[in-house]
Amino acid sequence: MRTPHAEKGMAVGLFGGSFNPPHAGHALVAETALRRLRLDQLWWMITPGNPLKNTADLAGMAERLQWCREIADDPRIRFTTFEAAHNFRYTEETLRYLRRRNTGVNFVWIMGADSLAGFHRWQNWRNIAETVPIAVFDRPGSTLAYLSSRMAKTYDFARVDEDDAALLARMKPPAWTFIHGPRSALSSTAIRRGEADPSGL
Known part of the structure; x- marks a missing residue:
């Protein structure tokens, strides 16, 4: 339930979500982020639940944590549920806490292009954009979000x-990039409905 440890000067990706369940698409984003952003660590943050989504069918925290550990095994990935321990529901309060407790660590927020379209509905979204650099990863059907979204x-x-994504974590916000590359059409909703396999097969 505690935050992972990171040394000053490290580049650390923050990859948050309900992961209900996690799937090969999430693992692909994590792998791409580690490589393209040249991260020292990636914190895979399993959240208590998205305030903008229905959480009625949300699996238990311990179960989702175990699923995440099974789908990604890179030693640079750290799995954490600290937001639940502190009753954090919003990204802004998570970032405020992390920056206060990790002076000198270079954080970068990681999210899919599907989330970018509704980013302006996140609580105090401008504060988020001006607090931490953001890396947006392409998702099927969401490629144009970086052009049409209010945040963009x-x-x-x-x-x-x-092409300068490797520098992003150490840039002064606001700073963001859109990363094209391998995409997965998997969704947690489709998996819960039995319409898809988490492995992508």
């Missing part, structure tokens, strides 16, 4: 070319 339009001036 508002912070167009702060967009970083994806």
